[in-house]
C-alpha cells in the first residue's frame with residue numbers, strides 16, 4: 001500500500017508535514033485556471049506535477065472532477081462536459097498520473113446534517129441524520145430517479161472508458177456518501193458494494209474500478225474485509241479511502257481512525273493479504289482544539305494523528 005495524503009495544488013505547511021512524517025505519495029486536485037489554461041490543460045497539469053515532484057512527492061491520484069452535473073442529469077451540454085473529462089484523462093495518461101477518483105453524485109457531493117458534532121475529548125466531526133432531511137426542499141433539478149442515473153452513468157462510461165483504456169488511466173469510482181437514497185429528491189445509486197459491482201460492469205474494462213471508501217461502505221453496513229477481498233480479487237481495487245464511522249446510513253457520525261466500528265487492523269491485514277500495492281489516504285479526520293473547522297474533515301492535526309496510526313497498522317500488517 002502506498003500511503004498518500006490529499007494536498008493542495010500549491011505548497012502548504014501540510015506538504016512539509018507529510019514529508020516529515022514519511023508520506024511520499026500525493027493525491028491532488030485540479031490546478032486553478034491560469035493564463036487562460038483550464039484546470040485540465042496539459043501544461044497546467046504538468047506544472048502542478050512538477051511542483052509535487054520537485055518537493056519529493058509522487059503524484060498517484062487526481063481526486064477532483066471537472067463540472068459533470070449535466071452528465072449526471074443527462075441534460076443538454078453533457079457531451080461538452082464529457083469532452084472535458086476525456087481531455088483530462090488523455091493529459092493524465094501523457095503525464096503518467098494513473099488513477100482518477102470520480103463520483104456519480106448528482107446535484108451535490110458528500111453531505112452531512114452537522115459539521116459540529118462532538119466526539120472524543122471534544123474534537124469535532126461531521127455527522128448525518130436522515131430524519132433531519134425528510135422536510136428539506138428538493139434541489140433545483142429534483143426529482144431525479146435511480147433509473148435515470150443508471151442510464152446516464154452507462155452513457156458516460158461508454159464515452160470515457162475507451163479513452164481511459166487508451167490513456168492507461170484507471171477510473172476509480174467513489175461510492176455515494178451518505179449511502180442512502182433519495183436526499184432532497186435526488187436519488188443516490190452507488191450505495192452498496194453490489195451497486196459498485198453493477199457500475200463497474202456496465203462497460204467492462206480493466207480500467208474501470210473503484211475507490212474503496214471504507215467510511216462510506218462501513219456506513220452502508222458492508223463487511224469491510226470481505227469487501228476488500230471481493231474487489232481486489234477482481235482487480236477492481238484502485239484506490240482506498242481509509243477512515244471510519246459509527247452508526248448506519250440513516251444516522252452516523254465520523255470518528256477518529258482508532259475509534260469507529262471497523263476493525264482497522266483486520267482491514268489493513270486484508271489489504272496486505274490480497275497484495276494491495278495501490279494508493280490509500282486517510283480521508284476525513286476530526287477537527288481538534290485550536291483549529292477553526294473552516295474545512296470540516298480536512299483540518300491538519302487529525303490528519304497527522306491518522307497518518308501515524310495508519311503507518312503503525314501498515315507496519316504491523318505488511319512486515
Ligand SMILES: [Mn+2]
Nearest residue numbers: 213216241283
Ligand atoms: Mn471517501
